[in-house]
Amino acid sequence: MKKRSPSVEKTAETRKKIIVAALNEFNHLGYANSKIASIAVAAGLGKGTIYSYFETKEKLFEGVIDYLIEDTYHPIQSDELSPDVSVADFILQQMMPAIDNIESAGRANIARLILSEGKNFEHIRELYSQKIYQPGQVELQKLIRIAIERKELPPESNPEVLTLLILAPIWMGIVHNGILSPNHAQCMQSLFEINIRNIFKPAY
CATH class of the missing domain: 1.10.10.60 (Homeodomain-like)
Structure with missing residues (x-):
């Protein structure tokens, strides 16, 4: 049988x-x-x-x-933006839940692993970049271009630079909370929201 x-x-x-x-x-x-x-x-x-x-x-x-990616993280998708929602509000709506569970889901530790070992294991760095880091950047750049077209951002805004600035509080939180000062952890959601409202200040 x-x-x-x-x-x-x-x-x-x-x-x-x-x-x-x-x-x-x-x-x-x-x-x-x-x-x-x-x-x-x-x-x-x-x-x-x-x-x-x-x-x-x-x-x-x-x-x-x-x-x-499938279980704990819904990557932001620019084509889900509706005309009646500002780009800033859309970014907050889409990214805040993922930031909220970044530590509990284990994604922050994986990011720290990439920071500490990615130089020695290029294949895992490339994997992380291709599947998580780069796709997020591409979608945020699309959203920034939409914000410029809608006049929610100044016309001279640089999508590549602003994308890095948008993501900066997340990476700073990962490094600060997990490596530099774990006993004085900062709320990544608060850092992220303050940053978004400052970047999109003309819209508020």
Whole structure:
């Protein structure tokens, strides 16, 4: 008799179990020190099971990034902006919930991992940049151009520069709260909102 294949639900459940265990491992130990064997133990699975889902640690890290995007982070999409909502308000509406759970979902720790280990592991830096960092920049630049067309920003505004300024409080919060001064953490949402209202000051 042929051995029955696992159900789709069982396969998805096992995959998620692996990814959650890997996310915890990466967050606590970093990329270099994380081991497939330890992740397997944490997931309550055999090492071979991990490799049947993810061929390498790099592929597993990519699975973690995809999970974070799909499960805890809705990337901002410029085409969801409606004519009756200002660009500033749209950015706040779309990005504040994601900033609120950035620490609890593990995304802040993954960002700190990229800052600390991305230079030594270029593939994870490129992966993070391609899947999270660059797409967000592209959408924000589109929104800034719309804001310029609507006269919500001055005509001489530079979309590339303003995108970096919009994202700056998030990265400053990640560094300040997790590395430089964890005992005096700042509210990233407050930093982000103040910054947006200052950038779009002419509209308020």
